[in-house]
Amino acid sequence: MALKLFNTLTRSVQEFAPLDPTGKTVGMYCCGPTVYDFAHIGNWRTFVFADLVRRSLEFSGYSVRHVMNITDVEDKIIKGVRENKTTLREFTAKFETAFLDDLKALNCQTPHVIPRATEYIAEIISLIEKLVARGIAYKAADGSVYFSITKYQGCGCNYGQLLKLNFDEMRAGERVSSDEYEKESVADFALWKARVPGDGDVFWPSPFGEGRPGWHIECSAMSMKVLGESFDLHLGGEDLKFPHHEDEIAQSEGATGKPFVKYWMHGAFLLVEGKKMSKSLGNYFTLRDLLAKGFAAREVRYLLLTAYYRETFNFTLDGLAGAKSALARIDECVSKLREVGRDALPRVQADQHVSPTSLVEQFSAAISEDLNISAAWGAVFEWVRETNTKLANNSLSATAAAANLAAWEKVDSVLGIGVKTETEVPPEILALAEARTAAKQAKDFKKSDAIRDELKAKGWVIEDTPKGIKLKKL
RNA sequence: GGCGGGGUAGCCAAGUGGUAAGGCAGGGCUCUGCAAAAGCCUCAUCCGUCGGUUCGAUUCCGACCCUCGCCUCCA
Numbered sequence: 001m002a003l004k005l006f007n008t009l010t011r012s013v014q015e016f017a018p019l020d021p022t023g024k025t026v027g028m029y030c031c032g033p034t035v036y037d038f039a040h041i042g043n044w045r046t047f048v049f050a051d052l053v054r055r056s057l058e059f060s061g062y063s064v065r066h067v068m069n070i071t072d073v074e075d076k077i078i079k080g081v082r083e084n085k086t087t088l089r090e091f092t093a094k095f096e097t098a099f100l101d102d103l104k105a106l107n108c109q110t111p112h113v114i115p116r117a118t119e120y121i122a123e124i125i126s127l128i129e130k131l132v133a134r135g136i137a138y139k140a141a142d143g144s145v146y147f148s149i150t151k152y153q154g155c156g157c158n159y160g161q162l163l164k165l166n167f168d169e170m171r172a173g174e175r176v177s178s179d180e181y182e183k184e185s186v187a188d189f190a191l192w193k194a195r196v197p198g199d200g201d202v203f204w205p206s207p208f209g210e211g212r213p214g215w216h217i218e219c220s221a222m223s224m225k226v227l228g229e230s231f232d233l234h235l236g237g238e239d240l241k242f243p244h245h246e247d248e249i250a251q252s253e254g255a256t257g258k259p260f261v262k263y264w265m266h267g268a269f270l271l272v273e274g275k276k277m278s279k280s281l282g283n284y285f286t287l288r289d290l291l292a293k294g295f296a297a298r299e300v301r302y303l304l305l306t307a308y309y310r311e312t313f314n315f316t317l318d319g320l321a322g323a324k325s326a327l328a329r330i331d332e333c334v335s336k337l338r339e340v341g342r343d344a345l346p347r348v349q350a351d352q353h354v355s356p357t358s359l360v361e362q363f364s365a366a367i368s369e370d371l372n373i374s375a376a377w378g379a380v381f382e383w384v385r386e387t388n389t390k391l392a393n394n395s396l397s398a399t400a401a402a403a404n405l406a407a408w409e410k411v412d413s414v415l416g417i418g419v420k421t422e423t424e425v426p427p428e429i430l431a432l433a434e435a436r437t438a439a440k441q442a443k444d445f446k447k448s449d450a451i452r453d454e455l456k457a458k459g460w461v462i463e464d465t466p467k468g469i470k471l472k473k474l
Numbered sequence: 475g476g477c478g479g480g481g482u483a484g485c486c487a488a489g490u491g492g493u494a495a496g497g498c499a500g501g502g503c504u505c506u507g508c509a510a511a512a513g514c515c516u517c518a519u520c521c522g523u524c525g526g527u528u529c530g531a532u533u534c535c536g537a538c539c540c541u542c543g544c545c546u547c548c549a
Contacts (some may be wrong), residue, residue: 034548044549047549049549075547163477163544164477165476165477165545215547237548239543240548242544242545266549268543268549269543269549303486308487311479311480316485318498319486322498323497324498325497325498326496328511332513374489374496375489375496377488378495378497379495380496381495388513392514440507448508456510463510464509465505466505472510
């Protein structure tokens with residue numbers, strides 16, 4: 001089924017067709033984190049969205065080359081280095097490691113290339129030189145190099161591809177306050193920031209003098225170096241459309257004269273408890289904060305994946321609790337399926353003639369429509385209900401169960417929810433469970449119920465099933 | 475002020491010119507000694523408001539109200 005995606009560039013849903021003439025490989029770039037702090041739940045929405053895009057492309061049969069940068073030089077980082085009296089590398093390494101750990105915890109596929117801005121200074125400088133040579137960039141009196149939007153437009157280029165811009169209508173008050181550099185025009189942006197005393201040791205030599213790269217140029221330089229001057233997909237949060245992405249287009253197309261990116265995709269914003277996240281409102285969560293509250297990373301992933309990526313998502317702790325329950329329902333079904341069909345699974349998976357189940361068909365249809373994840377979950381839960389009914393009346397053969405498992409695994413290759421890791425039952429808990437069973441058999445229900453309560457207090461739920469007891473960690 | 479999203483059951487959230495997926499919570503039931511974060515069933519005469527087009531609109535058009543975001547570092 002052809003994959004359709006919304007392209008910010010054309011403001012329409014388009015059938016995806018890669019630049020690769022063989023139609024197989026896809027180059028995908030996602031703006032990564034600026035490593036000055038732990039990533040928060042809003043950041044994670046974007047990265048989980050990017051992971052969904054990548055997995056959906058792979059599900060559709062493409063071979064994806066996924067690049068995500070690390071911005072490891074920038075104002076807030078320099079401030080952090082100064083305040084912590086440390087080095088740039090030491091400061092950023094801590095947050096970079098934490099970010100990659102969290103990314104893994106959320107079961108996001110690791111990008112194939114993770115370039116750091118500080119390792120691409122040479123590429124950045126040469127890109128700026130190209131722009132200077134073409135007359136689109138200029139060195140100002142303060143020693144910084146700026147991109148001239150007027151000159152760029154003068155070459156027949158379009159500044160404002162991702163959204164409509166009207167500089168005359170932009171709010172006057174803020175224009176003045178933002179005009180703190182020696183730029184020729186307010187809209188011009190820095191490509192190279194001249195060294196200032198506050199930068200400390202953070203500077204590099206360049207033909208324009210000592211300094212450091214501007215934020216926008218980093219992504220242009222890294223993405224083109226790794227994926228080529230024109231590539232397929234560029235993702236990011238919607239707040240990056242302007243100025244970041246617009247400037248990337250301007251710098252890249254201004255330097256190469258070629259179209260930069262074919263499809264731009266933007267993930268919508270995330271609110272927490274209906275409000276924009278902020279530390280003062282107490283609604284600012286990192287992944288670590290949520291894990292500390294007893295939630296699992298896969299529950300967070302599930303919740304972030306319940307809503308359509310193009311719409312604002314309201315993240316709430318109640319919602320997360322609901323996500324936990326919903327996920328438990330899927331886990332229960334898959335685990336029962338595994339009991340029945342495990343042995344037949346390899347045979348079923350090896351059999352190429354097994355036709356796709358309605359689960360896979362409905363799921364693919366939903367994903368193909370610009371990643372309609374809500375409809376995709378709808379298909380999953382309908383399948384769960386049907387499967388549970390069959391499991392309950394024993395009408396599912398081992399082969400049929402295995403076929404269902406195989407279908408689930410295919411679907412989960414996109415969802416990335418995985419299975420709940422079975423927690424090892426501690427001997428103490430097991431002993432209590434056995435004592436309860438003994439009391440039950442002796443018809444001492446008072447005692448057996450007391451033990452059940454005790455187990456619950458210790459965080460374990462015990463269930464009686466036709467096949468015996470079942471212990472579950474809360 | 476400019477530009478762009480939204481307003482669908484208690485909450486979250488799809489969708490369609492022909493009468494509303496799914497999840498959570500709630501209610502009922504089943505297995506059970508009793509239970510269960512076990513399973514099944516049920517749960518919007520109605521899709522912000524008011525007009526218009528239509529045989530028919532939640533879905534198209536217009537106006538209005540509310541809300542969120544971007545325009546400045548920001549996922």
